[in-house]
Structures are given as structure tokens and as C-alpha cells.
Amino acid sequence: MFTLYRAISILFDIIELLIVIRIIFSFLRIGYYNPIGRFIYEMTEPILAPIRELIYKLGIDTGMFDFSPLIAVLLLRVILSILRAILI
Structure with missing residues (x-):
């Protein structure tokens, strides 16, 4: 079971890295x-x-900021x- 957890953990780390790169790309x-x-x-x-x-349907106005990457990383961690x- 630890091997399955480790594989999922690596996959989530890769996804988080891609999200961070996307954020950097948007700034650049x-x-x-x-x-x-x-x-x-x-x-x-x-x-x-x-x-x-989901943020839009909840009626949360974030202005020009997109908080979906932050929420995605938090959800992946949870x-x-x-x-x-x-x-484990």
C-alpha cells in the first residue's frame, strides 16, 4: 500500500509543479x-x-486574480x- 501512496504522491507533486509553472508563465x-x-x-x-x-457559481468575485491554482494545490494536499x- 505504501507503494501506491508513493506513486500518487509523486503524481500530485508533478501536478503541483505544473500548476506553479503555469502561474510563473502567466506572470511572464x-x-x-x-x-x-x-x-x-x-x-x-x-x-x-x-x-x-465552482468559484464563479458560488458568486465569489475575485476581481482580476485567479485563485483556482491556489485552491487546486490546497485540495491536492487535502x-x-x-x-x-x-x-498507510
């Missing part, structure tokens, strides 16, 4: 026309889009700690 204004930017976008958008939609409690 690296667009999605770039092959690396496109890859990062395609890997993170399935995670960020539902969170962004899920990982729940899995840790179950699997």
Missing part, C-alpha cells in the same frame, strides 16, 4: 501558442477549470493527506 506573459506553454495549459486546465467554475490516512 508566456502564451499558450508556445509548445511548452500549450503542454502546461493542457495538463493543468482539467484541474483548474472545475475549480474556476486529498493526499486523506489517502495517506487510508493507505
Whole structure:
């Protein structure tokens, strides 16, 4: 069971890294026309889009800031700690 947890942990770490890179790319204004930017976008958008939609449906006005990456990382951490409690 520890091996399964470790594999999931590595996967979550990779996803978190991609989200951080996406945040950095947005600050540097690296667009999605770039092959690396496109890859990062395609890997993170399935995670960020539902969170962004939930924020919108809850009526939370974040202005020009997108808090979906922050919420996604927090949710990944919560899920990982729940899995840790179950699997280890």
C-alpha cells in the first residue's frame, strides 16, 4: 500500500509543479501558442477549470486574480493527506 501512496504522491507533486509553472508563465506573459506553454495549459486546465467554475457559481468575485491554482494545490494536499490516512 505504501507503494501506491508513493506513486500518487509523486503524481500530485508533478501536478503541483505544473500548476506553479503555469502561474510563473502567466506572470511572464508566456502564451499558450508556445509548445511548452500549450503542454502546461493542457495538463493543468482539467484541474483548474472545475475549480474556476465552482468559484464563479458560488458568486465569489475575485476581481482580476485567479485563485483556482491556489485552491487546486490546497485540495491536492487535502486529498493526499486523506489517502495517506487510508493507505498507510
